[in-house]
Amino acid sequence: MNPNSTVETQKTPSWQYVSVASYQPPSAPVTYSARERYTSFRRLFQRSKPEQDGPLISTDKLLSLPLCQLDRLAPAPVWQRCAEALDSELKDWLQQEDPTPPVIVMVGPPHSGNIETLEAWAEIHAWRTLKGPTPEQILAGDTSWFAAQIGDGSPWVLPALENLYLRHVEGLKLLRHFLDLACAGQIGQGIIGCDSWAWAFISHLWHGRTPTTLTLQAFDEPRLAAHFQPQISECNSSPLLFRLSDTGHYVLPAPEIGEKPNEYSKFLQILAAHSRGILGVAQAIWRTSMQAEPDEKLSEEDENTNNNIPHHTVWIIPWNQLKLPVVPAKIGHGEAFILHALLLHNGLPYDLLKLLLPTSQGMENIYWLEEEGLVTQNDTVWKVTAQGYPAARQFLQSNGYLVDQF
Amino acid sequence: MNNLTENSFLLQALADVNFLQLGLIVFGAWLLIALSSRSLSWLANRVSGRFRFFVLSSIPVLRLLIIVIALVLTITSLIEPTMENLMVLLGLFGLGLGVAFKDFASSLLAGVVTLYEAPYRPGDWIEINGAYGEVKAINMRCVEIVTPDDTVVVIPHLKLWDQLIFNANDGSQNLQCVADFYLHPHHDATQVKRLLYDVALTSAFLQIRKPISVIVSEKPWATHYRLKAYPIEPRQQFHFVTDLTIRGKAALNRVGVEYAAIPTLTNG
Numbered sequence: 150m151n152p153n154s155t156v157e158t159q160k161t162p163s164w165q166y167v168s169v170a171s172y173q174p175p176s177a178p179v180t181y182s183a184r185e186r187y188t189s190f191r192r193l194f195q196r197s198k199p200e201q202d203g204p205l206i207s208t209d210k211l212l213s214l215p216l217c218q219l220d221r222l223a224p225a226p227v228w229q230r231c232a233e234a235l236d237s238e239l240k241d242w243l244q245q246e247d248p249t250p251p252v253i254v255m256v257g258p259p260h261s262g263n264i265e266t267l268e269a270w271a272e273i274h275a276w277r278t279l280k281g282p283t284p285e286q287i288l289a290g291d292t293s294w295f296a297a298q299i300g301d302g303s304p305w306v307l308p309a310l311e312n313l314y315l316r317h318v319e320g321l322k323l324l325r326h327f328l329d330l331a332c333a334g335q336i337g338q339g340i341i342g343c344d345s346w347a348w349a350f351i352s353h354l355w356h357g358r359t360p361t362t363l364t365l366q367a368f369d370e371p372r373l374a375a376h377f378q379p380q381i382s383e384c385n386s387s388p389l390l391f392r393l394s395d396t397g398h399y400v401l402p403a404p405e406i407g408e409k410p411n412e413y414s415k416f417l418q419i420l421a422a423h424s425r426g427i428l429g430v431a432q433a434i435w436r437t438s439m440q441a442e443p444d445e446k447l448s449e450e451d452e453n454t455n456n457n458i459p460h461h462t463v464w465i466i467p468w469n470q471l472k473l474p475v476v477p478a479k480i481g482h483g484e485a486f487i488l489h490a491l492l493l494h495n496g497l498p499y500d501l502l503k504l505l506l507p508t509s510q511g512m513e514n515i516y517w518l519e520e521e522g523l524v525t526q527n528d529t530v531w532k533v534t535a536q537g538y539p540a541a542r543q544f545l546q547s548n549g550y551l552v553d554q555f
Numbered sequence: 556m557n558n559l560t561e562n563s564f565l566l567q568a569l570a571d572v573n574f575l576q577l578g579l580i581v582f583g584a585w586l587l588i589a590l591s592s593r594s595l596s597w598l599a600n601r602v603s604g605r606f607r608f609f610v611l612s613s614i615p616v617l618r619l620l621i622i623v624i625a626l627v628l629t630i631t632s633l634i635e636p637t638m639e640n641l642m643v644l645l646g647l648f649g650l651g652l653g654v655a656f657k658d659f660a661s662s663l664l665a666g667v668v669t670l671y672e673a674p675y676r677p678g679d680w681i682e683i684n685g686a687y688g689e690v691k692a693i694n695m696r697c698v699e700i701v702t703p704d705d706t707v708v709v710i711p712h713l714k715l716w717d718q719l720i721f722n723a724n725d726g727s728q729n730l731q732c733v734a735d736f737y738l739h740p741h742h743d744a745t746q747v748k749r750l751l752y753d754v755a756l757t758s759a760f761l762q763i764r765k766p767i768s769v770i771v772s773e774k775p776w777a778t779h780y781r782l783k784a785y786p787i788e789p790r791q792q793f794h795f796v797t798d799l800t801i802r803g804k805a806a807l808n809r810v811g812v813e814y815a816a817i818p819t820l821t822n823g
Contacts, residue, residue, distance in 0.1 A: 316757045316759075317757055318750065318753045318754050318757050318802060318805075318806045319806070319809070320757070321753055321756075321757070350763070353756065353763055354753075354756055478601050482787075482788070482791065486759045489759065490759065505757075505759070506759060507758075507759050507760065507794065507798050508798070508801055508802075509794070509797075509798075548787065548788075549728055549762060549787045549788070550787060551763045551764070
């Protein structure tokens with residue numbers, strides 16, 4: 150982070166839709182890349198669970214923020230704003246009487262809020278939202294699902310194309326049929342949302358004419374700063390300072406308090422690169438990194454003063470002391486299959502996951518992955534966690550599995 | 556008188572030999588080879604992909620390097636390394652090997668050639684003389700492979716001169732697997748071909764960036780389908796073929812395709 154970022158932030162919009170080919174994942178500082186490689190090399194020689202380095206600042210002085218504070222400082226993104234950005238990108242296409250192409254595909258990596266955005270967009274424009282078929286309908290290749298969904302031929306939004314297939318020999322027919330019809334314009338004007346992993350797989354199983362694909366531009370350092378900053382100013386009258394707990398360097402732009410100019414850390418740049426520009430991943434790590442001193446209430450009544458400027462300080466755990474999930478070196482193919490299946494389907498219930506894995510594989514590994522913080526169960530659906538996603542992706546990529554292009 | 560003088564020179568030379576130093580060189584070389592082999596093998600099991608092949612293939616090269624250095628150190632500590640002495644030593648060594656250990660010498664020489672030509676490397680899946688398995692070690696005289704039944708087969712390098720060597724992955728991750736299906740001729744071949752393609756496409760073991768192909772040929776007693784695809788890791792080949800076969804059979808059963816059966820011959 151540097152002071153120029155504020156200027157840069159004003160130039161680039163936070164939410165911006167671009168073609169998939171124009172997606173630019175944020176780059177990491179060289180020192181971070183070197184450290185990451187060294188860490189992964191060192192992990193090869195660790196027999197047991199890797200030990201984390203102790204924080205430089207005494208940890209007993211800092212406490213994690215309670216959930217309500219976290220929700221106030223880093224609330225869930227307002228997807229309507231993202232939908233508005235999508236609106237401006239689709240303006241010309243929406244005005245066409247006979248839209249060409251008939252469908253547009255919105256591809257988004259996991260935890261990028263693709264589904265939420267499309268649902269918000271459909272609500273704003275009063276377009277029909279298509280519900281996915283049941284697993285039984287997918288496996289039966291039941292095309293009657295279309296009849297119930299197509300209805301009067303009015304414009305539609307399908308937020309999650311990944312819900313139309315299963316990586317099973319009988320789980321592909323419905324998806325192929327749907328894409329054939331949709332891309333030929335036979336079910337009218339529509340927007341299809343698709344998870345990036347599922348899209349990578351679909352490109353191998355469906356060989357029709359590739360539709361226009363758009364994606365949300367990656368959240369790089371300036372975008373992340375812009376995204377985190379306004380949310381803070383909204384919830385506090387006095388400025389909130391975000392500083393690293395070891396060096397005291399600022400993480401987000403802050404007013405000059407003393408005579409010396411503020412020194413900024415590279416935390417946000419590393420965060421953007423590590424999260425691959427995915428907002429949900431960055432946000433989850435950002436929430437984990439925030440700590441405060443026990444007497445720091447972060448409320449309007451209780452304020453610190455320094456040079457007569459009242460402020461609160463949120464201490465950010467330095468990057469090398471953050472406890473993020475890692476994929477242990479001893480992980481086998483059984484665990485890799487689970488991670489891959491979950492990512493290709495953007496989450497699966499236990500029974501379906503079992504159905505899609507090789508017949509010889511047991512399911513006990515999923516609990517081990519859960520202990521490592523790589524997967525989690527939400528209701529009945531198992532998903533790769535936002536914090537564990539970068540490690541899981543890196544692991545699958547280095548082992549030759551199909552990964553998304555983001 | 557001259558013979559007496561030469562003998563006394565030899566005795567003098569032997570007396571000058573530092574056996575402790577020789578022992579240390581031999582022990583040091585052995586220790587280095589053992590350590591490097593074990594540590595690199597261990598490392599190869601912890602990394603994956605092309606790094607695994609790189610680490611594995613460096614083991615025999617490193618061993619050869621250590622042996623050559625140890626030999627040079629030994630010779631220079633035994634005799635004065637003049638051109639005449641070296642020529643005599645090499646001549647004696649060659650003669651001895653040529654007469655007594657012809658095959659042994661041939662294997663040694665072939666071992667050096669394997670390091671240069673690399674017809675197989677550690678981690679490759681090879682077949683020589685009907686023995687199929689993964690190359691575990693390339694020694695100076697022989698190659699050790701481990702068969703799918705966990706049996707170690709030691710094959711001298713001299714087979715390189717006159718035997719066919721089949722290398723399934725040739726130093727890469729890409730090893731094609733084939734699952735065979737023999738079906739009753741009365742069926743829709745296009746449907747079955749498409750179905751088998753999807754069987755491979757939906758396998759968790761599949762290396763999806765490599766092509767999938769289904770080859771169909773008609774036999775007098777069945778239609779033969781060969782489903783060809785690549786697993787993510789060569790080591791998964793048998794699990795992959797098993798997975799293709801199990802799921803392929805289940806899918807074919809569901810669409811009612813019958814398997815070929817050899818007709819029973821009855822007397823009369």
